[in-house]
Amino acid sequence: MKTASRYDVVIAGAGPAGLVSALNLTGHGYRIALIDKSAYPREKTCGDALSGKALAVLKRLPGGIYHDFLNIPRKTPSTGIRFVSPAGTVLDLPFPEIGSQDPPGYLIKRSIFDHFLLEKVKHCRDIDVFESRRIDDVILDSEGVVIHCEGSVVRCSVVVGADGAHSMIARKLTTIRNTHRQHSTGIRAYYQDVAPGAPTGFIELHFLKEILPGYLWIFPMAEGQFNVGLGVQSSWLKKSGVNLPRWTDQLISDNSWLSDRFAQSKRVTGWEGWGLPMDYPKRKVAGERFLLCGDAAGLVDPFSGEGIGNAMFSGEMAARHILRCLQINDFSVPSMNPYVQELHKSLDRELRTSRIMQKLAYSASLFNFVTSRATRNEKIRKMMMAMYTDMDVKSELTRPGFYFRLLFG
Numbered sequence: 001m002k003t004a005s006r007y008d009v010v011i012a013g014a015g016p017a018g019l020v021s022a023l024n025l026t027g028h029g030y031r032i033a034l035i036d037k038s039a040y041p042r043e044k045t046c047g048d049a050l051s052g053k054a055l056a057v058l059k060r061l062p063g064g065i066y067h068d069f070l071n072i073p074r075k076t077p078s079t080g081i082r083f084v085s086p087a088g089t090v091l092d093l094p095f096p097e098i099g100s101q102d103p104p105g106y107l108i109k110r111s112i113f114d115h116f117l118l119e120k121v122k123h124c125r126d127i128d129v130f131e132s133r134r135i136d137d138v139i140l141d142s143e144g145v146v147i148h149c150e151g152s153v154v155r156c157s158v159v160v161g162a163d164g165a166h167s168m169i170a171r172k173l174t175t176i177r178n179t180h181r182q183h184s185t186g187i188r189a190y191y192q193d194v195a196p197g198a199p200t201g202f203i204e205l206h207f208l209k210e211i212l213p214g215y216l217w218i219f220p221m222a223e224g225q226f227n228v229g230l231g232v233q234s235s236w237l238k239k240s241g242v243n244l245p246r247w248t249d250q251l252i253s254d255n256s257w258l259s260d261r262f263a264q265s266k267r268v269t270g271w272e273g274w275g276l277p278m279d280y281p282k283r284k285v286a287g288e289r290f291l292l293c294g295d296a297a298g299l300v301d302p303f304s305g306e307g308i309g310n311a312m313f314s315g316e317m318a319a320r321h322i323l324r325c326l327q328i329n330d331f332s333v334p335s336m337n338p339y340v341q342e343l344h345k346s347l348d349r350e351l352r353t354s355r356i357m358q359k360l361a362y363s364a365s366l367f368n369f370v371t372s373r374a375t376r377n378e379k380i381r382k383m384m385m386a387m388y389t390d391m392d393v394k395s396e397l398t399r400p401g402f403y404f405r406l407l408f409g
């Protein structure tokens, strides 16, 4: 490591969770290290869709970062969602107009977005950034946390595990087991020249019967590219033994409304795959001298597969609790526990609802019924839309009244 190897906080991983955590820890008089195994700008296998939740955290970051984000040229505002049911029924849900400067979501390559935030962190004088440094081991001793990093040893009072879906920090400091049942696998590739299907700026979710409760997505990116991908349950993938990239190519060519759109297209990258951990709240997310956030805490939404928003949200929350622990110099389990409690209070209801929606999405006939009902009923359409933009409305799904309105509304 290039500088002193004693820090107050080490953040493992410079994805959205770690970066937001760093940007909220700066300026309080503590010494912080942010360590990532990659050299930036780096790719991260993702759909590249930033939701309203991610933007809300971005807006709260200090130093006008959101304003600078708005000036990044290579991003696309998302203007609505197109659902395609297993029977092929199309449902277009335009996002409500909030003003041209403030759309509810954006599509931006992770290589650009994460690099943008990392550059902001590099301007913080109290944070040392280490790229291309893999953390190999983490142990607790009587004086604090000891991190082994490619032959060097770094010490700190507390570590933030923001090292993603295959978190080393989670594996070493908790008894985590990767349960395939609450885990999905996704692949994505970038395409050029996909024929337009949905209105401009719409993200498309194709719920093909073969992959329920997963879906195939087509997201419009800047410079005429499309992020195309597919997410399935890891348990199904393991059982079926299919080759996901080959199978996805086959699915596209077997569905006439997709194959027409891809007929003149060109895949400009290979298929890349990665995991989506969804097992929160089963995971232990904090303990003596550590907190986990983002994918390391299993915070991906089980229905939508969205994880950037919760990664940023939990990174922000982790920073607040670490500052509290640093002030009282107490990193014991009881001192870390308020993070666990606040995370539960903020996310449990929302993620429980998503789990219910994921279960409902197993049924192609139910999916077809809801979609065709929504094409004819403005109220249901508005409710479905609000479920994507308003978490309170999403919780409606846990109430019996929702189903009454769905059937008879």
Ligand SMILES: Cc1cc2nc3c(=O)[nH]c(=O)nc-3n(C[C@H](O)[C@H](O)[C@H](O)COP(=O)(O)OP(=O)(O)OC[C@H]3O[C@@H](n4cnc5c(N)ncnc54)[C@H](O)[C@@H]3O)c2cc1C
Pocket (backbone or CB within 6 Å): 012, 013, 014, 015, 016, 017, 018, 035, 036, 037, 038, 044, 045, 046, 047, 048, 049, 050, 051, 133, 134, 135, 136, 162, 163, 164, 165, 166, 167, 168, 185, 186, 187, 188, 229, 273, 274, 275, 276, 293, 294, 295, 296, 300, 305, 306, 307, 308, 309, 311
């Ligand atoms: C195919 C696919 C599509 C997706 N689409 C979307 C989407 O459209 N919208 C959305 O919101 N979410 C999406 N997600 C989920 C989203 O990508 C993640 O939830 C999000 O990246 C989590 O952020 P994070 O900071 O927790 O982890 P990550 O972004 O994974 O960052 C972790 C960082 O830790 C580093 N690291 C890992 N191990 C070590 C180590 N040992 N030492 C040092 N550094 C280490 C990595 O290099 C990485 O930079 C998708 C996921 C997949 C797989």
